[in-house]
Amino acid sequence: MFNHFFTLEWKSFVRSASFSTNLFLKIVMVLGALYFIAVFTFLGIGLYYLLEKNNLDPFATVNRFLLYYVLIDLIIRFFLQKIPVLNIRPLLPLPISKNTIVGYTLGKTIVSFFNWVHLFFLMPFSFVLLSKGFSTIGVVSWSIGILALILVNNFLNILSANKEVLLYGLGFIILSISGLQYFQIIDSTLYTTSFFNILYSSPLSVLLPLLALVILSVITFMFYKRNLSLDAGLSIKQKEAQTENLTWLNQFGTLGTFLKNDIKLIKRNKRSRSTIFMSVLFIFYGLLFFSGSIETYEGPLWRIFAGLFVTGGFLFTFGQFVPSWDSAYYPLMMSQNIQYRDYLNSKWWLMVIATVCSTLLSSFYLYFGWEVYLAIVVGAIYNIGVNAHIVLWAGAYIKTPIDLSKNKNVFGDKQAFNLKSILLTIPKILLPMALYGIGHYLYGPNMGYLIVALAGVMGYAFKNKVFSIIENIYKTEKYKTLAAYKQKN
Amino acid sequence: MIHVENLTKTYGTTTVLNIPTLEIPKGQSFGLVGNNGAGKTTFFSLLLDLIQPSTGKITSNGIEISSSEAWKPFTASFIDETFLIGYLTPEEYFYFIGDLRGWNKADVDTFLSPFADFFNDEILNKKKYIRDLSKGNSKKVGVIAALMGNPEVIILDEPFANLDPTTQIRLKKIIKDLAASKEVTILVSSHDLQHTVEVSNRIVALDKGSIVKDLQTNAETMKELEAFFSKETAML
DSSP, X not given: OHHHXXXXXXXXXXXXXXXXXXHHHHHHHHHHHHHHHHHHHHHHHHHHHHHHHTTOOHHHHHHHHHHHHHHHHHHHHHHHOOOOOOOOGGGTTSSOOHXXXXXXXXXXXXXXXXXXXXXXXXXXXXXXXXXXXXXXXXXXXXXHHHHHHHHHHHHHHHHHHHOHHHHHHHHHHHHHHHHHHHTTSOOHXXXXXXXXXXXXXXXXXXXXXXXXXXXXXHHHHHHXXXXXXXXTTTSOOOOOOOOOOOGGGGGGTHHHHHHHHXXXXXHHOHHHHHHHHHHHHHHHHTHHHHTOOSGGGGSXXXXXXXXXXXXXXXXXXXXXXXXXXXXXXXXXXXXXXXXXXXXXXXXXXHHXXXXXXXXXXXXXXXXXXXXXXXXXXXXXXXXXXXXXXXXXHHHTTOOOOOOGGGGGSTXXXXXXXXXXXXXXXXXXXXXXXXXXXXXXXXXXXXXXXXXXXXXXXXXXXXXXXXXXXXXXXXXXXXXXXXXXXHSOO | OEEEEEEEEEETTEEEEEEEEEEEOTTOEEEEEEOTTSXXXXXXXXXXXXXXXXXXXXXXXXXXXXXXXXXXXXXXEEOSGGGSOTTSOHHHHHHHHHHHTTOOHHHHHHHHGGGHHXXXXXXXXXXXXGGGSOHHHHHHHHXXXXXXXXXXXXXXXXXXXXXXXXXXXXXXXXXXXXXXXXXXXXXXXXXXXXXXXXXXXXXXXXXXXXXXXXXXXXXXXXXXXXXXXXXXXXXX
């Protein structure tokens, strides 16, 4: 049976229209995965000696920070781990037991990279412990215990994707633990250290995390099984709709018509709503650079990098999927009385408005000095002048349909933003960094800013030219795009 | 109004549509019938430039469909659910299409008021998004939206499928009224011979991509079509 499921998934991957782009991204992701495997392995081998060299008791120190290791793992999963999707509806009437369907869906998550990557740290580290004379049974129970906690995270993540209470509860717990620690009120690691120590000293205690794992996996299993019917988890939640006229946009003519639609698109679909969330997140991303909390980000080039990201969150996450946002009704857009230029213009304006808003909102960076805010404003100019075009241009080639409705059922793909979208932003960042670098190292920081800002202004001057190019791409790619959007994942 | 010349559509070695010539005059109510795979939707998709012809061309009002976009302002269509925007309420969808066709909100409201019966109080002011409507109800939205903005050409693919009997009768009346004005060229496709014969004054039957019958509707049309399609089954 699992064999069948596996073939189905392989076919859906190989036969999708976006196969070639998918393949490229998969390769990049594999490279990224290899990188993390290497990092974990080196950490596993070297950590013991590193801590020893710094006159710390290696095992005790590791146990102390394991709490945060586990918590950070959970946070990373929230954002990056895909919730399993299996096209379940057509399987329901077939003679396949519900247990098999759910078992496969959940089983798939266990072999996820997010779980087994930890082995690359745990295994070598355990071997080092053994070579240092730690008791075998203790080390084994210690590693199994941690692995069980990692898998507990796996199931917590799956459950919280469907139960908002759990998501907010976990978020609250994580925030309070780290908050209490930061303000030195309660140091939770003191308690968890002893827990991890006990895992080693009395191996029977490993039953505790294992029990937690079993209970949680049963809960998840039951939850999915209970929801495996058309009127439960597979049903689409209906919300009461409110007609909005947004009449104030009428003054912008055709542009207003499209803007109205785009605003509703963003408001009413989870998938597109997350772009707003991302832009807010990106605004605060700059704190890492400007607050001086991370040393490697002190270099001058990073300022422009930060400036681009602080103001460009929406632009990057939304813009690169134009016109895919409209994939569900692309035939309508292509046969209605619509000029490509108006359509593009409305998306462009949306990005400009969002960039300007982000720039205004990020004025709190003035706290770190004029210089810092200048970098942000320059980043915004470049984003509007150049990146808005590049993003739309690149988007014209992306033929991955976005199924806006998919997010709304329990088995749906909850992944609103993923590694792909992050990877695709790289080229839009390197060029302005290089431009700034040229100015900065030849004349000084202000020259760097000036060059980047000038590039932005010049880019704006080419707006009509770029739009014509994009229009042409839309025209020449039209039939391919229509055919690709027909495939719904 | 619509002129088809040497039109073929080939996928690999299979020809799915082959129409050497076809002329649809202005004001005609044109019915397209045929079995699954006969090429009905392919023909309509070509008419809307959603796919590219392998050879030949279609002109509408003298405008070549695949090279110019000037046919869009006077052409309206509803092919399938990809012509609907799921996250809008039906009202918002009507206003959107109205906007695109130069109608303001009041124009749209006036246009919609006679369709209250047709909507059967299940569409307007129901606080539902189109994606949450049943298949039949969303089809009603699509079909009515395709009548907006005084189009000269209206293309409806399988408008009767998924509709309840009452609505089918009402839709037939709407199409017949439009056809009576002789201002609008209406193209309707269907599996259902009876419906098509009732609303069209010309019926074209497609089989494996070719035109096999081209009839002006009269009392005998239904019999002739039935004879033709049952011969097909006899041959099998």
